Amino acid sequence: MAEEELRIGVFVCDCGLNIAGSVDTEEVRLSAEKLPDVTVSVRNRYTCADPGQAEIKRYIKEYNLNRVVVASCTPRLHESTFRKCVEDAGLNPYLLEMTSIREHCSWVHLYDRESATKKAKDIVKIAVARARLLQPQHEMEIPVTDAALVIGGGVAGIQAALDLADAGHQVYLVEEKPSIGGIMAELDKTFPTMDCSICVLGPKMMDVGRHPRINLMDYSTVESVSGYVGNFKVRIRRKARYVDETVCNVCGKCAEVCPVVLPDEFQQGFSSRKAAYIAFPQAVPSAFLIDMEHCLGNKPVACAKCMDACEKKCIDLHAQDRITEVEVGAIIVATGMDVYDPAQLDEYGYTLFENVITSMEFERLICGGGPTEGHLVRPSDHKTPKRIGFIQCVGSRTENRGNPYCSNVCCMNTVKDSLLIKEHDPEAEIVVFYMDIRAFGKGFEDLLRRSRDAGVRYIRGLPGEIREDPVTKNLLVKVENTTTSRIEQYDLDMVVLSVGMEPKASLKKLMSVLNLSQTSDGFLMEAHPKLRPVDAPTPGIFYAGCVEAPKDIKDSVTQAGAAAARSSILLNSAVLKGEAIKAIVDLEKCNSCGVCARVCPYGAMKVDIKAKSGAQVVAAACAGCGTCAAECRFDAITMQHFSDAQVLAQIEAALENDPEQKIITFLCNWCSYAAGDLAGVSRMQFPPNNRFIRTMCSGRVDESFILRAFEKGAPVVLLSGCHLGDCHYISANHWTMRRADKLWNKLEKLGIRPERLQLEWISAAEGARFAQIMRELEEMRQKVTVDEMAYGRKVIAEQRRKAEKEPEVEDELTDAAKV
């Protein structure tokens, strides 16, 4: 196929006096006219205005242009405007290259017209060099399956499922336990309204059970998930209940005759159940099941009394687990949390002293549906406790044993519990030992005041130890009251440990199935903690409830509604427009090493290392960060629209003339480039020696880009991106940091001062810091000698030539390969 003749149109914007005030735009236009493959170079007063856009369209048609360069404001402002403009004129929108001569030039070099003009000419030259290599790109269209999977049937999962189903979507609700309800079903009352927990939750559970668009898969687990946003395939294991829940009428005769007695988990072990049991009276589905792990056996059947007693004949002791596959467009993860187990804290004597209980156990003890029918008794002698202590922050806000974070709900839960005790027995003496009381929510402070007014004593200080009187089983608590600075001792009948929340033990497995990440506290990481708090970094997956962080019922329900709304937006789209900037693999070069799969934050690269069949890109999952392309040692991966050839052409264009005067600066689109924009908007002045090269992510900046810059004579190179933890591509910039470490070592080995490569994380809000860094880089540039630049050019060129002759891999593996 004959190569297309390049016909580039350059449009230089005056932006009124915003650009033309400090840049000679006519000189820039004339300079652009002389660049290779430029057919026409035009100056506009306001290129983004309708007449400016009309002019671009007219020139495209008149001159048969097939590439367009717009040199005006930041592409972060008007790239989409001009893409639409060139598309209207019949060009592929990705054949547009937009570059900033305003924020990154005229506004930051207001008082040096000559240097600003020189820099603007370079900026256009760099843009034309890239435009010459642009290729048409196409955004993928992905069909969406109009169904959602909700994992977890606590209050968050229930709310999300109901919201989605009410919005008209098919929902599969998967709950690992025999009933939905979660932790909320175990609570007595809820704060701050003191509603009966199951009275509030029960009707919602019933709604789930009978909703025509909700397929409730109780006693089930998600085995595997494949596919991508809009098109997930989910394999679900439905564990055998051994009782047909569609037939069981909850008569309870099976349980009556069952000989196996076990602790009742729902009642926190304070009462018993049988191996044939129902999870709790309000369970949904409302049906019994057989706990086969403790049943006398079904292979062969050892007892079968339940079968004989069942009038509906709905027990099948030979039932098998079933595997079901469903297709969904969105997934909501609402698997909740675990409660901290304080048994490891010897000083509080939990499990050693009968009258030390947890706040969850207290919920069952005081609940009307609990083992004592709501009569508060202490476990050792079943007498009503008169002096009760609560110890706060058990397992929370501690670095040593437990978790460093605040569990969010324990303070208010204790305030609620203190009032419940006072309702039962106004004469009861209650002492709460605390670090801080966090009553931040609506109605919380009022509830705390009610508790104090009711006579509950709040002592600031956490006990160091609890001792038990072996005769009375009373508990002796010694504490330093930090308000009075006195050591105080309390003789209590019962102590409640206010235990915190922690990530579910089973979360790791689910994370692996769904390719999710966790934050340092162990809860799931959001796509963005402020702007996309219910989105997982993996597109099409959302969070609801405590799986994301400890939260109360109200916040869980709010988040569930948000997750359902976010899912609904996705499910309502017939097709999704996918990212055009994607990785593609050259299978002839790929040797299936698997590095790309390891570094991809989205799990978008699939490699069968054993089969050596080459890496495959899951196009719908690829977000376009380019880390895979930068880490591939075989140059087998090309990032569309940010190819090696394009970036290298930019570097060479920037350094073609006077390279010793220029600093090559790699900026990521989302943070450091935006910081440069902010510096410009704020008119923060800095020297004009930098030449900016934008990539979508700092993770895209290949080692070869930096070496090429030094080879072409750059005195200093800056690699910059989002702060760690803020990366738009989850953790792609971690690889940038590793690469910088590796490059510094390499430069040193080559005899080049590692200081010539700088690394800075600059957020979009750090315009002032951006400008300051530019000033400091210029100081650094001036200290680089001509000799060392010449040496660097020589040694890197020699090394490149050698590598081209002997294309064997370098002497060391990439960090990714070592992982």
Next chain:
Amino acid sequence: MEEQLKCLHCGFEYKVTTDPKKGLHERVCPKCKSNSVRRLPEKKE
């Protein structure tokens, strides 16, 4: 794990103790606040 770090911006050298299990953390020079902080290779005995 103890790491020897050097700021490539101001030249300040210092040591930190890191826990590899906790993953990567942003390195910031305590003197000049630059992120150009290099982990120096371990010296071979």
